[in-house]
Amino acid sequence: MQTVLIQLDTDPHPSSFDQVVAVDSGIDRILSYGGVAENTVEPLVHGAIFTRGPADLHHTAIFIGGSHVESGERLLRRVQETFFGPMRVSVMMDSSGCNTTAAAAVAAAARHVSLPGTTAVVPGGTGPVGQRIAQLLAAEGAQVTLVSRSAARAADACDRIRTAVASCASPGRLIPAAATTPDETAAIAQNADLLFAAGAAGVRFLDSRHLAELTNLQVAVDLNAVPPAGLAGIEPADRAVRRHGIVCYGALGVGHTKMKVHRQALQRLFTASDLIFDTAAIYRLALELEADGPV
Numbered sequence: 001m002q003t004v005l006i007q008l009d010t011d012p013h014p015s016s017f018d019q020v021v022a023v024d025s026g027i028d029r030i031l032s033y034g035g036v037a038e039n040t041v042e043p044l045v046h047g048a049i050f051t052r053g054p055a056d057l058h059h060t061a062i063f064i065g066g067s068h069v070e071s072g073e074r075l076l077r078r079v080q081e082t083f084f085g086p087m088r089v090s091v092m093m094d095s096s097g098c099n100t101t102a103a104a105a106v107a108a109a110a111r112h113v114s115l116p117g118t119t120a121v122v123p124g125g126t127g128p129v130g131q132r133i134a135q136l137l138a139a140e141g142a143q144v145t146l147v148s149r150s151a152a153r154a155a156d157a158c159d160r161i162r163t164a165v166a167s168c169a170s171p172g173r174l175i176p177a178a179a180t181t182p183d184e185t186a187a188i189a190q191n192a193d194l195l196f197a198a199g200a201a202g203v204r205f206l207d208s209r210h211l212a213e214l215t216n217l218q219v220a221v222d223l224n225a226v227p228p229a230g231l232a233g234i235e236p237a238d239r240a241v242r243r244h245g246i247v248c249y250g251a252l253g254v255g256h257t258k259m260k261v262h263r264q265a266l267q268r269l270f271t272a273s274d275l276i277f278d279t280a281a282i283y284r285l286a287l288e289l290e291a292d293g294p295v
């Protein structure tokens with residue numbers, strides 16, 4: 001029986017990126033739908049769960065994507081509410097690549113540092129990836145300073161993340177901060193153990209002298225692959241490269257794991273009909289793959 005992935009995208013055009021990854025994951029058929037919302041998704045879910053018998057439903061799965069993370073989260077909830085009894089298929093949610101990218105970045109840091117009790121700074125933390133990085137770190141018990149150009153946006157993002165981690169055993173504190181210059185960002189990161197640059201493509205947060213000045217820093221991750229680097233001095237291909245005594249990861253160094261996590265999660269969807277690859281499950285997979293792979 002062919003494997004079928006039903007791609008539900010909240011944007012008008014279903015993501016070509018997500019389609020290519022699905023093809024590369026070996027899925028036989030990808031059925032793509034754009035502009036999907038909570039009030040239009042039910043017939044698409046019925047098409048997934050009523051076409052094959054319960055014993056064969058693991059050959060069908062759903063992928064939820066799009067550029068708007070909160071819309072994707074609402075869609076995930078609605079899809080799960082539509083399932084009943086054995087009439088369900090496995091689902092993965094990765095709007096804007098937030099879960100796979102953040103999971104790969106935090107899992108990379110977790111190879112070098114025990115996260116509970118650490119202090120982390122996330123410039124660009126209001127974006128889809130930065131918010132998820134902050135969420136995963138706080139869920140692990142790290143204290144996270146989320147940095148934006150706007151104090152209000154940072155505070156809003158921290159509020160959302162506090163809600164998301166409220167049920168975790170001992171979530172770390174979330175501290176909003178504002179910075180508009182490299183010197184201000186460096187001052188916020190002065191005593192941090194971990195630094196994750198999650199700004200938009202081409203946005204620089206630190207100049208070349210700053211990394212050497214951050215003497216407490218243990219791991220620095222720059223997710224920006226578009227020149228100039230987000231953290232000057234880190235190369236895109238860096239993967240656990242030591243610079244000024246700091247373990248550095250660049251966008252391609254993290255991207256390698258991110259792509260592996262995305263493909264593996266898609267493949268695992270077809271091993272059962274009741275799996276949910278959400279933020280926490282994708283992070284667990286990233287930790288597993290990082291633990292198995294070379295540094």
Ligand SMILES: NC(=O)c1ccc[n+]([C@@H]2O[C@H](COP(=O)([O-])OP(=O)(O)OC[C@H]3O[C@@H](n4cnc5c(N)ncnc54)[C@H](OP(=O)(O)O)[C@@H]3O)[C@@H](O)[C@H]2O)c1
Pocket residue numbers: 096097101124125126127128129130147148149150153154198199200201202203223224225250251252254255256258
């Ligand atoms: N390596 C990988 O595998 C991978 C995968 C996916 C994404 N990425 C990269 O990860 C990064 C984060 O992705 P994203 O989608 O979350 O990013 P995003 O939403 O485009 O931007 C994140 C934040 O950057 C800040 N920002 C925007 N323009 C800025 C400017 N001129 N100066 C300073 N800050 C600015 C904004 O925060 P404020 O407005 O609140 O300041 C924004 O919320 C991007 O560089 C993306 O290309 C990497």
